[in-house]
Amino acid sequence: MDKHELGAFLRSRRERLRPQDVGFPTGPRRRTPGLRREELAVLAHISTEYYIRLEQGRAPRPSGDVLAAIASALRLTDAESDHLHVLAGTAPNRTRLHRRDVRPSILALLERLPHTAGIVTSAVFEVLAWNSLAATLMEDFTPLGPKDRNLARRVFLGASSTGGPLYGASDAAGFRLNVVTQLRVALARYPEDPVVNGLVDELHDGSADFVRLWERHDIQPPPTLTKTFRHPAVGEVTVDCDTLILADHDQCLVLYSASPGSPSAETLALLHVLGTEAGQYAP
Template sequence: MSRGEMADFLRRRREALRPAQMPATAVHPPGPRARRTPGLRREEVAVLAGVSTNYYERLEQARAPRPSPQVLTALGTALRLTTAEREHLARLAGQIPPSTDADRTPVSADARRLLHRLGPTPAYVVNDLEDIMAWNAAAAMLITDFAQLSVHERNTVRLAIRLGGTLCSAPTGVAEGDFARQSAAHLRAAGARHPADRALGELVNDYAAHNPDFVAGWRSHDVRPRPALRKRLRHPELGELELDRQTLLMPGSSMRLVLYTADPGSPSATALARLSPPNATP
């Protein structure tokens, strides 16, 4: 059980809620003085969850014993947590055992064939640590020649640091913050699954030193997945592209498939079609 992490997560989710979102019977009516803290008060969450205020306060102070599954369910409902957030809370509370180190097993032959069949659609497979485990030729042509990178460098976050905040050079500041916050959410959730993974901790520290948007995302304790992200990239041969970065969880695995697509009929779609990958996939 990670009491400190759980306490911070509960506080962040409580502060993200607004009294207007809650039933009128569960929140204090507005008085002559403004609320001193953002979001709901601790006693209001306690009422919504059906627990004592003292117990909830101790949870946020990292002083309470491990909450039961029933209490976690009640807190999830009170704080309006998503499915991903409820799972994260259960892991922090020790109700779901931590996993071993992030999956670094080879990508299956079926997944590699899928990458190859995507043709001019750039795509790659990442694990929990954002390591790029496999890719197609279109992704190498759009982003970089992954085969020339070391295993350590073959990571979306490390490439973001190396290439100025995105997987391709882009106009300053465009979409960089969104990518950083998306990375923070993924790595926060991965940290709860693999609390003893040193490589993950090093990755977080490296990106935090590079990107303030990542730091803000990390501190917000937001673990909600962001399956889609629009990016504007400047490719040396294809010019400026506006692409959608879509992330899909691969069935039966913790790995994810990342694809870059463009709006049909758009100049970016025409440019992507010019990618003519050879008949080989690493």
């Protein structure tokens, strides 16, 4: 149970709620952003003293029923509620370290998608596997070490942190928010993993933008449905972006595709012909 993070998360979600959202009156004498602690306690049917101790990191582990009541009172999404249980230590046990091995069936699937760019990322945004079209559209990750294949590090500490967006992608701000929210989830799931802790510390020390987004305590950003890459050889290509969760390994399979017959599909086909060497793009 991470008492500090649990308290900070509860406080951030409480301050997000407006009194009128839950039927409480508003007035000029309010100085607290969002709900007061005692108001939240009333909604959750728990004592004010106990809730205050939860936010201050001084309470014992809450039961599942108490967490469910708090989640309901805070109007948490399913993802936020799951995160609350992880922080409280009541979620199903996971392995101590995040996984980097990719299922052979997923590797084979990537190779069976010649007209779809695909990558597999770990819980900390390290690119673990990719197909040839992804290497052409983005870059060939083969010669890169694990640190250089980490998209979180690249977007906050690499060249794209001060220059143009990574791979010329159109969703730079959204991707940064997604990185922060998923790293927060990963840290809660793997609190003893030195790689997860080290990456979060490194980004926290090296990027003010990371710190700003981290302090928002967001858990589930809006999904990215389309993305436009700016490629040096073929220009802009807009693709559908689908992220499939590989729950057993806590990894993501990210697929970039285009509707058959569309200009973007023709561009992807051209990139497929160009091949990895001609289309390699290292921003």
